[in-house]
Structures are given as C-alpha cells and as structure tokens.
Amino acid sequence: MRAVKLKSPGGLDNLELVEVENTEPQSTEIRVRNHASSLNFHDYVVACGLLPVDDGRIPMSDGAGVVEAVGAGVTDFQVGDRVMSCFFPHWPDGPADTLAKIGGIPGDNVDGFAAEIVTMSAAAFTHMPEGYTFEEAATLPCAAATAWRALMVEARVKSGDTVLVQGSGGVSVFALQFAKAAGCHVIATSSSDVKLEKLEALGADQLINYREHENWGDRTLEMTEGKGVDVIVEVGGSGTLAQSVRGIAMSGHISMIGVLTGFEGSLPTAELFQKNAVISGITVGSRANQQDMVKAINTIGLKPVIDRSFGLEALADAFRVQESQQHFGKICLKF
Numbered sequence: 001m002r003a004v005k006l007k008s009p010g011g012l013d014n015l016e017l018v019e020v021e022n023t024e025p026q027s028t029e030i031r032v033r034n035h036a037s038s039l040n041f042h043d044y045v046v047a048c049g050l051l052p053v054d055d056g057r058i059p060m061s062d063g064a065g066v067v068e069a070v071g072a073g074v075t076d077f078q079v080g081d082r083v084m085s086c087f088f089p090h091w092p093d094g095p096a097d098t099l100a101k102i103g104g105i106p107g108d109n110v111d112g113f114a115a116e117i118v119t120m121s122a123a124a125f126t127h128m129p130e131g132y133t134f135e136e137a138a139t140l141p142c143a144a145a146t147a148w149r150a151l152m153v154e155a156r157v158k159s160g161d162t163v164l165v166q167g168s169g170g171v172s173v174f175a176l177q178f179a180k181a182a183g184c185h186v187i188a189t190s191s192s193d194v195k196l197e198k199l200e201a202l203g204a205d206q207l208i209n210y211r212e213h214e215n216w217g218d219r220t221l222e223m224t225e226g227k228g229v230d231v232i233v234e235v236g237g238s239g240t241l242a243q244s245v246r247g248i249a250m251s252g253h254i255s256m257i258g259v260l261t262g263f264e265g266s267l268p269t270a271e272l273f274q275k276n277a278v279i280s281g282i283t284v285g286s287r288a289n290q291q292d293m294v295k296a297i298n299t300i301g302l303k304p305v306i307d308r309s310f311g312l313e314a315l316a317d318a319f320r321v322q323e324s325q326q327h328f329g330k331i332c333l334k335f
Contacts, residue, residue, distance in 0.1 A: 003115035004315050005056045010049020012316040015059075022117040027073035031119045032083060034065040035134035037333040039322050040142045040170065046108055047319055053108055060333070061087055061106050063113030064128060064137035074122045082128045084137040085113060086287045087145060089124035093288035102283055114315060116335060126290050129297040139304040139330040140293070142284055143170030148293040149285035150233050150255035151178050159183030161230040164220060164247065166240060168195045170330045171257055173305050175233040176202055181300045187223060189216055198328055202305070217246025228252060238266075245272050254279045305329030
C-alpha cells in the first residue's frame with residue numbers, strides 16, 4: 001500500500017510517499033481501506049516538526065474508509081462497514097481524567113491516516129454518519145468533535161443562547177453549524193469580509209471584522225446591549241483571550257480550544273472572576289462524544305464545508321494551502 005512518511009526533523013519537504021506492508025488485524029483490531037483524511041492544525045505542527053514525532057511516522061489524525069477485515073474478538077463492526085477514526089482511541093467515555101485517555105493519537109503517538117490501509121483497534125473507530133462521503137466523514141473526528149464537545153458537552157448550549165465563533169477554520173465553522181442547529185444566535189468574527197459573507201451564508205446572525213474592530217470584545221458588548229455572549233469558542237489563544245473575557249456574559253462559558261496566536265499570554269483575571277465566567281480547556285472529545293455527534297448529524301442533516309481536496313501524494317501542497325490561511329472550512333485528502 002501507499003503511505004506518506006515524515007522524516008526527522010520534520011518539515012513539509014520531508015514528507016515522502018512510500019510503499020509499506022499492511023498487517024492483518026489481531027483479535028480486537030480491524031483493517032480499514034482508507035479513502036480520505038482531513039487537515040487539522042495538529043497535523044500541521046507535526047508535519048512542520050514543531051511537535052516532534054518518531055522518524056518515519058505516518059501523519060494525519062483523521063481518516064474514513066471501509067472495513068476490510070475484523071479480528072475474532074470484534075463485535076462493533078463487520079466487513080463492509082463505513083467507519084471513521086477517533087482522535088483519542090483510548091478515551092471511550094467520561095471526562096479526560098487520565099493522561100492515558102488522551103494518548104495514542106494517530107499521526108502523532110502512533111502511525112496515522114496518510115495511508116491507503118490502516119490496521120488499528122476497533123475502539124479507534126465509530127460508524128460514519130448516514131449518507132456521508134468519505135471526505136465528509138474524514139472532516140469530523142478532530143474538528144467537528146471538538147466543536148460538539150465545546151458547545152454541547154461543556155457549555156451545554158440551549159436554544160436562545162448567543163454564541164461567538166472565531167474565524168473560518170474547521171472547528172469554528174462546525175461550531176457555527178451546531179449552534180444554529182441548536183437554535184442559538186451566532187456572532188462570527190474574521191479578518192476577511194469575503195469570509196464573513198460566507199459565514200453569514202451559513203447562518204451567522206451578526207459579523208465582526210476584527211481588523212476593523214481590534215477591541216472586538218467591546219464590539220460584542222455593543223451588539224448584545226451590554227450583556228455579552230453566553231458562549232465563546234476560543235481558538236486564538238493568548239492573542240484573543242482577553243477580548244473573549246471582555247465579551248463574555250455574566251456566568252458565561254469560554255471553551256478554550258486553540259493556540260493559533262501563541263502558547264502563553266496575560267489573562268484579565270479580575271474581569272473573569274467578576275463575571276463568574278468559566279474557561280474550559282477542550283482537547284477534542286471521547287468516542288462516546290463522537291457517537292452522540294453522529295446521532296445528531298443523522299437527525300439534523302448537517303453537511304461539512306470542504307474547501308478543496310488533494311491526492312495522497314500532494315499532502316505537502318495541501319499543508320501549504322492550510323499554511324496560507326486562504327481556505328474556508330476543511331481541506332481534505334482523497335485517495
């Protein structure tokens with residue numbers, strides 16, 4: 001089978017398409033003919049060498065395909081099932097209360113889905129949503145599951161809540177879609193008027209260009225008549241967190257997901273505790289979270305937004321598009 005391996009010390013020029021042997025599934029494993037993957041920020045930092053991995057690691061955390069073989073002890077799947085990966089294969093349910101649950105990440109701790117065939121534990125997969133293509137399903141395990149947990153599990157949004165989403169990456173677009181499906185009022189931010197128009201077409205009720213409104217937390221308060229927003233899906237990190245605290249409502253919830261603007265920074269702690277607001281750290285979610293999300297998708301008919309797709313051999317080119325930040329929604333691999 002074909003696969004892409006990353007040579008140490010990383011870098012997009014060190015992604016190499018190679019032929020490798022596939023393996024037969026053991027008792028609790030399944031073998032999947034992989035047809036698609038999708039790019040996440042986590043995959044990018046692995047590929048660039050910012051997150052060191054073993055030499056020759058097969059990258060990519062997300063995958064979707066067809067079960068080709070099952071081990072003798074597998075009961076959840078059978079040959080022919082259409083499945084997608086889980087970001088945390090060792091986190092079946094409950095809170096992320098041990099390091100073991102958030103280990104074993106495909107494409108990082110173990111080989112991932114930049115490969116035509118994968119053999120892994122059956123617990124590393126769930127069924128795909130009904131009627132989804134492989135590309136659509138491959139967008140879900142990291143980005144959509146993160147947005148789902150941020151809104152539905154941690155913030156427990158309800159109809160009538162006001163939710164703010166930042167930017168137009170995969171997590172933010174899924175958060176917008178889930179929030180609208182739940183009956184929420186959504187404010188979307190971006191530095192691009194073109195992207196804001198696309199966010200509005202997806203259902204965003206109010207828009208903020210943060211280049212025009214640098215202190216967009218104050219703009220958020222203006223839009224909500226001083227109340228603030230109930231939930232913020234925070235993907236920026238240190239560069240945006242102060243504005244999120246400014247714009248959050250009393251007893252509001254900030255789901256802290258990303259570090260796109262940096263890993264460390266100051267926090268207006270006095271304003272945070274005066275508002276009795278909560279910041280929750282979000283690292284994707286459990287297998288049970290993903291299964292609940294799939295049930296919801298089957299009911300509401302949500303479809304992912306895919307910017308474009310590349311072949312397996314063009315993975316480096318796909319990362320360069322991601323790096324340019326010109327995409328809207330998800331970038332996929334199709335093979």
